[in-house]
Amino acid sequence: SVGAYFVGELERFAAEYPALVSNVRGKGLMAAFDLPSGDVRDAALQAFMAHDVMVLASGHQSARFRPPLNLSMDEAAEGIRRMEQALKELA
Numbered sequence: 001s002v003g004a005y006f007v008g009e010l011e012r013f014a015a016e017y018p019a020l021v022s023n024v025r026g027k028g029l030m031a032a033f034d035l036p037s038g039d040v041r042d043a044a045l046q047a048f049m050a051h052d053v054m055v056l057a058s059g060h061q062s063a064r065f066r067p068p069l070n071l072s073m074d075e076a077a078e079g080i081r082r083m084e085q086a087l088k089e090l091a
Contacts (some may be wrong), residue, residue, distance in 0.1 A: 006024075021087070
């Protein structure tokens with residue numbers, strides 16, 4: 001249920017920030033999405049890190065998440081809140 005929530009929120013980001021987030025994918029808590037370019041992805045990773053959210057680079061323009069499998073719903077919601085703040089700053 002936490003993974004479904006997390007991927008659902010990433011899909012919401014894609015709908016709300018289509019110029020930044022696309023191609024959301026995931027299974028359980030293993031999730032990823034694409035950004036328009038490697039440069040934009042790198043800027044997004046810096047913004048996420050500034051909000052204490054660890055996100056990994058993947059491929060040329062993707063960001064991926066590999067949180068601990070015992071991540072609670074509250075922790076996932078806090079991470080989503082912080083990521084949204086970072087996306088607002090980038091948008």
